[in-house]
Amino acid sequence: MPEAEVADVLVIGAGASGSVLTARLAEAGVSVTCLEQGGWVSASEFPGEDPAFDAIQLARWAMNPNTRKRPADYPINTAEADIWPLMFNGVGGGTVHYAAMWPRLVPSDFRVRTLDGVADDWPISYEDLEPFYERVQERWGVSGMAGDPAYPPMPEYPMPALPIGLIGQRAAAGMNRLGWHWWPHPNAIASRAHGRLAPCERRGVCQTGCIAGAKSSTDITYWPDAIRDGARLITGARVREITVNQTGRATGAIYIDRDGAEHHARGRTVVMATNGVGTPRLLLLSRSTHHPDGLANSSGLVGRRLMLHPMVAVAGTYEDDLESWRGPGGTPLIGLEFYETDRSRGFVRGAKWDLYPVAGTLPHFQLLHGKPLKERFGASAHERMARMMGRTFLWEAQIDDLPQVTNRVELDPTLTDSDGIPAPRVLYRVHEDARRNMAFQLDRMREAHEAAGAIETNEWHWMPEVGWHTLGTARCGNDPTDSVVDGYGRSHDVSNLFVIDGSVFVTGSAMNPTSTIAAFALRTAEHILATRRDS
Amino acid sequence: MTEPLTDAERMRLAAIAVALFPASATMPSAADTGATGKWLDRVLAADPLRTTALRALAGRSETDPWAAAEGLFRDDPATFEDASDSLVMAYYMHPGVRKRIGYPGQKGQGPIAPDEAEHYLPDELIAPMRSRAPLYVPTPDA
């Protein structure tokens, strides 16, 4: 097997976290190699302008790798999962597909045990991450408006917030009537030209890739600089094992290139950035004499405590034309009235609301699935579409589903990827508490639409295909018997191994996680630099 | 590989599509727009697996097209929704239909004008939020 020269740092995965860390280390002059199983995606591949967009986004541009089946994807057994993990495998990782919503966690998310008596506290606080949230959003490219009363004070964002549009105006007026919180949502979408980002043209197809180059995905905002600064990115490199030496320290990774040849990439430090499914999969695959239950797994928690945010939504239809097909998607508003714990509601923690336009024609009919045919087809079909098109938008509630050790990623005994590597199997049951939370939020979202003047509401009360946030499967903590890595993502068992992706989350919060993943990765990069300097 | 739809299946689907999308005073029928021809081809090119559900719909024994749709919806709702989704996408792909429902497609709207954000967010709209007490629970040990 060919051996490459030893990099100071070997990063596995070129998604959100891998990009941030690699770029920072390369900028500081560290030799970094990154192995990524996928390749570069060109904006010309994005289907947003195709008239068959609705169909394409449910097939070859699906968010679910089991449906999409691109060569870089690996299968995931979800037969026993209430929610299915979604991701993108390629340079930029999930940021190629994501909606670019950029909320931070709130301070209480880091102290759920102290404040609510359940789950666990993080070993770090909001204040620890705060400077990194601020630093990362400049380069990432975030548009937003400071002053949100649901957050501690923060400086202005690098770009002004995106226009909230007619749907945002209408929804905000309804929330004001109820006295409920809302604010312009921060989005990693350029409201004006910023670095390599073009200004947003509000096409609303952000989740299948931004044709305009306005959505910040790290293939645009990080990788060109990282490569210029000397980082080595090897694409088409599917890692099957993290290697260790006789003392159990990490030495590198074995990967398979697209011609089927195996290579050994070596690094003095190894960093896992392969997301909440890919990281436990690889650690569990890396069994050795020193690590018989998988690498970094003396706590037995690798793969355990998986958190995938459940989501419920209510569509409101209004009398006037609100151009509700207009982007970004991205989202104009955030609603955090029911975010913090109020035990009188019958559950702990809460939900994050966001407002969503309805792109395409099909979703209007999908909202009516299950209804009697005569209410949606035949004589009523045209009346339905005239009533809904441009006049319908969604309130969505993302639910905090606290960690359970039984919710997990493990290796499937039979399923393998195209290289014959065991695929992950996901076992996931939504907690009773989260189910009560979902029912509560549905009622409130209906009220929010009614207060805004909706003439009709339709609900999505159960959606399995919402596992876009894969969190918790290598949690951080101070106690090596009860966590996999420390507050910098360093493995308790293997001191030159780090985890920096969404796996490190202790509790999932109800926020979209990428701003926190990126801030954590930058903090780890600075820690690696500082400890190198010290030694 | 999924076998392509036969001509007979297409004809049957065309009749069912008209039952689902008949002509109205303002809208053409599925037949007028050729929904089950080139537009359905576009849907199936994007996702050939959709053929299976369409075949199930075309193969219903009820002679009346509306009854065939009702029959599949009753016996196998998931397959009906899959098949009807394909017909919905095909019908609304026609540019004339899009125009009539006021849907421009997910096209670029041009860059954001400098005063556009303020236009949608007048001070009086956001004032209640600006004057709200903080909602967040601070870090207990900070």
Ligand SMILES: Cc1cc2nc3c(=O)[nH]c(=O)nc-3n(C[C@H](O)[C@H](O)[C@H](O)COP(=O)(O)OP(=O)(O)OC[C@H]3O[C@@H](n4cnc5c(N)ncnc54)[C@H](O)[C@@H]3O)c2cc1C
């Ligand atoms: C449709 C969609 C919408 C989303 N919307 C939002 C949003 O609005 N806001 C938000 O905050 N988050 C959103 N997310 C989630 C966001 O994409 C993730 O939080 C983020 O990308 C996770 O970063 P990561 O570094 O943990 O992993 P990823 O970005 O998933 O990157 C992991 C990388 O590792 C690579 N990899 C995995 N296994 C191997 C292997 N064995 N060998 C080599 N390479 C490997 C993968 O190919 C991938 O490129 C969305 C996700 C999806 C799918």
Ligand code: SF4
């Ligand atoms: S709405 Fe903006 S960010 Fe989204 S796809 Fe369109 S141009 Fe890109």
